Amino acid sequence: MSMRLSLLIFILLLSGCAGHAPFGNPESPYRLEQPRVGDLFHLPTGHKIDPAEMLESIGDTRVVFVGETHDNPASHRLQVDILQGLQQKNSGKLALAMEMFIPEQQAVLDRWSAGELEEKDFLREVGWFKNWQMNFALYRPLLRFCKENQIPVIALNAPKTLVRKVGRTPLAELPEEMRAQLPELDFHDPYQRAMAESIYSGHSMGKAMSDGFIRVQTLWDETMAQNLADYLQSPEGKGRQVMVVAGGNHVRYGFGIPRRLHRRLPVSYLLIGSREIEIPRERETQLMDVKLPLFPMRAWDYLKLTSYEKVSSGVKLGIAIEDDPQGVKVKMVMPGSSAEKAGIENGDLLLQADETRLHDRFDLLYLLMNMQSGEQIQLSLQRGEEILLLPVNF
Secondary structure, three states, X not given: OOHHHHHHHHHHHHHHHHOOOOOOOOOOOOOOOOOXXXXXXXXXXXXXXXXXXXXXXXXXXXXXXXXXXXXXXXHHXXXXXXXXXXXXXXXXXXXXXXXOOXXXXXXXXXXXXXXXXXXXXHHHHHOHHHHOOOOHHHOHHHHHHHHHHOOOEEEOOOOHHHHXXXXXXXXXXXXXXXXXXXXXXXXXXXXXXXXXXXXXXXXOOOHHHHHHHHHHHHHHHHHHHHHHHHHHHOOOOOOOEXXXXXXXXXXXXXXXXXXXXXXXXOOOEEEEEEEEEEOOXXXXXXXXXXXXXXXXXXXXXXXXXXXXXXXXXOOOOOEEEEEEOOEEEEEEEOOOOHHHHHXXXXXXXXXXXXXXXXXXXXXXXXXXXXXXXXXXXXXXXXXXXXXXXXXXXX
């Protein structure tokens, strides 16, 4: 056979392969047999495995990304299980990096990990209710484990002031001092853009808002990748294994934080996530109706199947509040709320809840966060010149 004919056949074979649809599902190449809540799968092989087997196999990986569903307790239990397993294998050489904090809070995180702060003081100093706002009960076991074992907690995220500005303003129009705060930003990943556009597609707010959403998503991913790379190369981070906790869309498929980290620092990493296969009817109406593209890669290396659970603690008064020199001032009362049923009115000044003196919003929010449905508190409040005692049922 002539060289020319051989080359022609080779080209035809290549072009023929390029036109074929993929064989199987690239996101899950092997069918998951009889999946049930609680099962853990290794997606590259489709094998159901024991958690201990997973922990043994990931123990030498430099960065372990664990994507979460922010408000699902089952997702957070998975994080604790992984952190505990990694601590057993790499005690003294482990760190936890979290989307929930920004570098400006790092000094407070260091004091927490060193055991120098009680929980209430930690949450006040870190500004939990201003910066993250999710129920701390979801993160308490993870952060307590770090404190008990002196595992460093590393802040990853971008400050909200920068995020808001980038979301509203094209980069070229940002003030020079703000552009100097930006990490290297890559807007050319087609998969990240496809995911962002799919998530945003349910909001009919126009191209300018869509572009702003993509800028913000990219800023989050690039900032967390940069801060993670900086820590891994720092004297404190060298030789440490890092477990990263972030929302699933920052980790899933690898094109969020992981790929952007690898561009900066090619280290070994794995992706671990969870998928809710049982969703209560009341939760279904609260979930976003998003149809993602079929991506040509696996979402995770390891996947835990869970149910969508309720957070067991935390109640809401149903009021908008602001700090006042004398206590906490009520700005608005929601119709039908526990506050309205108790007789709380606009303009009331909340002074005390049971035995807790309310110096500011934080005192009230911390108290409510640790209560459960069915409980009651006695609120002392000032209305004009009158002091009232009102029982509030949740």
